[in-house]
Amino acid sequence: MARSLNSLRRPVLAAAAVAAMAGGAALALPGQSTATTGSNPTQPTTICLTGSTSTATEVTVTLPQVAADPVLAYTPSYAGPCASYGAPSSLGNGTLRTFAQLDSAQKPLAIGIVFPKPTLQNLPTTMTDQHHCYDVDGNGQIDEHTECMGGHEFPLPLPGALTSAPGVPYKWALVNFNLMGHGPEGIYDVQHFDFHFYIQPKAERDQIRAGSCGLVMNCDDFATATKPVPAQYMPPDYISNGTAEVAMGNHLVDQTSPEWHNVLFTKTFIYGAYDSKISFLEPMITKAYFDGLSSGSNTNGCFPIKQPQSFEVAGWYPQDYCIRYRANRDDYTVSMENFKHS
Incomplete structure (x- = not known):
């Protein structure tokens, strides 16, 4: 499990960088309006973090909304707890x-x-x-x-x-x-x-x-x-x-x-x-x-x-x-x- 968790650090760091470049603005997910992402960029948001579509490396995490949005947009992660x-x-x-x-x-x-x-x-x-x-x-x-x-x-x-x-x-x-x-x-x-x-x-x-x-x-x-x-x-x-x-x-x-x-x-x-x-x-x-x-x-x-x-x-x-x-x-x-x- 340690290896799986370590393999997920890159998308989290990438998401944080994207969020920083976005100036703290929440990003809309594919197929969603910005209204679904919430108005508070620091609001804790639960997502299932993963670097692939394999279910073997899915981990439930809580991130600030401003970090969760780009993770969901640019990695195979998805909203809510892991399935x-x-x-x-x-x-x-x-x-x-x-x-x-x-x-x-x-x-x-x-x-x-x-x-x-x-x-x-x-x-x-x-x-x-x-x-x-x-x-x-x-x-x-x-x-x-x-x-x-x-x-x-x-x-x-x-x-x-x-x-x-x-x-x-x-x-x-x-x-x-x-x-x-x-x-x-x-x-x-x-x-x-x-x-x-x-x-x-x-x-x-x-x-x-x-x-x-x-x-x-x-x-x-x-x-x-x-x-x-x-x-x-x-x-x-x-x-x-x-x-x-x-x-x-x-x-x-x-x-x-x-x-x-x-x-x-x-x-x-x-x-x-x-x-x-x-x-x-x-x-x-x-x-x-x-x-x-x-x-x-x-x-x-x-x-x-x-x-x-x-x-x-x-x-x-x-x-x-x-x-x-x-x-x-x-x-x-x-x-x-x-x-x-x-």
Whole structure:
């Protein structure tokens, strides 16, 4: 560890020099306005200090804001305490992996998925990995467009530091890449990713069978999936429109979201349900939106998540989901943030 800490001295010294040359003015980070850096240049700021994108040399430090800003701008360091990570899974020319940032009291600050820019290159060119298919019309053949669901799925373990923290209801994560999207037709049938954070244990989710109802779902399981969620656990403006899917459950959609009003889908937030219970939380984002982040035509941002009156399973729940391209690390993050205990 001593060698790792010594290897980080150069970026800190460089940052101090940059800060001095800047005359004590806080520098804006890539993709952020100067308002996000704070008005007090001496304000203590926690960052994860690192000289590379490897997670092996990350160290949480506190610096004055005036020094933290250039470190974040000109090294692969990032804001907040250092993250814990789950095991990676390969996709495209890169990987997907979960991450979590916790404060000193083990409250989650961010829970999400991180992937380097090359992950979006050389993506699968087939509709599905055929993990969840069913011969709905009984003709002895599988039509990947209509009789398979889930696209290409990537189950991901959450970091152990997160799942062992008190009040954390999330058990695992699932990313789906959908080459040509999925139904409903004219809404979500564009290339996109689904980022699921499951409250439901994976073993239970895996028992949701394929069949001829809903989105290639066993009819008994479809009936279970579409049982109404009690009103106090249902977020405002969300409805069930029968989009229950094999190996996943029901999808509750925000009927006020732009894609339901003749606006091209780019991003949205879904609640999942099974057997009258909220089973997962899901940001859904197009590949084009990510491409726009790295090209500069879209900007990093956080977006509010509509909250039910309460959650049946007590714990920490996000009030925002955030989508970012980190130019200093050449990667993307999709995260749930601004947690409140319910």
